[in-house]
Amino acid sequence: MSQRWTTAVLDTSQPGGWAVARCAQGFAFDANGVLFPREWLKKQNLDVLAEHGIGHFDGEPVYLLELHGAADWEGVQWQGLRQFMMQGDFDTYKMLAYAAQIGTWAREHRFCGSCGQAMTQIHWERAMYCQACDLRSYPRISPSMIVLITRGDEILLARSPRFVTGVYSTLAGFAEPGESAEDCVRREVMEEVQVTVRNIRYMGSQCWPFPHSMMLGFHAEYDSGDIVPQADEIEDAQWFNVHDLPPLPASRSIARYLIDHYVAERLGLPAPVLPG
Ligand SMILES: NC(=O)C1=CN([C@@H]2O[C@H](COP(=O)(O)OP(=O)(O)OC[C@H]3O[C@@H](n4cnc5c(N)ncnc54)[C@H](O)[C@@H]3O)[C@@H](O)[C@H]2O)C=CC1
Ligand SMILES: [Mg+2]
Numbered sequence: 434m435s436q437r438w439t440t441a442v443l444d445t446s447q448p449g450g451w452a453v454a455r456c457a458q459g460f461a462f463d464a465n466g467v468l469f470p471r472e473w474l475k476k477q478n479l480d481v482l483a484e485h486g487i488g489h490f491d492g493e494p495v496y497l498l499e500l501h502g503a504a505d506w507e508g509v510q511w512q513g514l515r516q517f518m519m520q521g522d523f524d525t526y527k528m529l530a531y532a533a534q535i536g537t538w539a540r541e542h543r544f545c546g547s548c549g550q551a552m553t554q555i556h557w558e559r560a561m562y563c564q565a566c567d568l569r570s571y572p573r574i575s576p577s578m579i580v581l582i583t584r585g586d587e588i589l590l591a592r593s594p595r596f597v598t599g600v601y602s603t604l605a606g607f608a609e610p611g612e613s614a615e616d617c618v619r620r621e622v623m624e625e626v627q628v629t630v631r632n633i634r635y636m637g638s639q640c641w642p643f644p645h646s647m648m649l650g651f652h653a654e655y656d657s658g659d660i661v662p663q664a665d666e667i668e669d670a671q672w673f674n675v676h677d678l679p680p681l682p683a684s685r686s687i688a689r690y691l692i693d694h695y696v697a698e699r700l701g702l703p704a705p706v707l708p709g
């Protein structure tokens with residue numbers, strides 16, 4: 434399968450190419466999609482905070498115009514990254530996911546965390562640079578574990594108060610300094626539902642740009658303990674039979690993949706493919 438989207442550090446002093454525009458309401462799109470001729474876009478009187486050369490789509494250079502706050506631009510609509518993930522072309526979503534992560538990270542690293550002076554983009558790698566400290570800040574990625582716990586025909590799913598009504602999902606949480614991925618799985622499971630697990634098995638990973646998670650997916654078998662949902666974080670957690678499941682997360686998420694993969698295994702169906 435050919436890859437339509439590839440990342441690159443492009444020099445913003447070079448003219449031409451295509452550009453995407455992002456503001457607090459999401460990415461701009463019109464009848465032609467999210468890519469606009471870059472030189473034309475720069476004449477549209479947009480309040481640009483920063484410009485980044487981010488890669489190639491179908492071989493053509495692509496830039497990001499990161500705008501200040503919300504934008505008011507006649508004839509153009511704005512849509513959040515989650516909508517692009519749920520529907521439409523996956524390569525376009527991957528390009529926007531990368532653009533969003535670069536835009537957010539650069540916006541949040543305009544000043545040096547060590548001396549407070551303004552940082553600048555460098556052009557030979559993706560980093561913000563403080564000349565005074567000779568310090569580079571690289572794009573931020575937060576490793577997060579996500580795990581499906583199973584017990585024969587039953588799977589453990591939980592809901593956070595932040596989820597869409599009725600939806601149950603796998604357990605997830607951010608890695609802390611000093612722990613391995615497996616330590617993190619055991620700790621998060623203990624914190625969120627107070628059960629122990631065994632046979633932790635790595636299943637695959639997924640970039641989750643909301644705003645900068647890298648999901649590492651696992652399967653684990655239930656070992657011991659009764660479910661006790663964590664106050665505030667977990668609204669409800671239950672064992673569900675694979676023949677009788679609640680509403681599940683979006684089909685392109687790794688949470689859904691972990692569930693679908695196990696259900697397919699139990700029911701003797703073909704294994705699903707992890708969107709990546
Ligand atoms: N792709 C998928 O299928 C799924 C992705 N996720 C993602 O996994 C990540 C972790 O899941 P949660 O249950 O929300 O995490 P969690 O169980 O660790 O709790 C979230 C809390 O962690 C703290 N936190 C926020 N950012 C952090 C960071 N970078 N490092 C350490 N702690 C941080 C905050 O106090 C936040 O309220 C989130 O980004 C979530 O969106 C969660 C479920 C499904
Ligand atoms: Mg969690």
Ligand SMILES: [Zn+2]
Nearest residue numbers: 545548563566
């Ligand atoms: Zn500095």
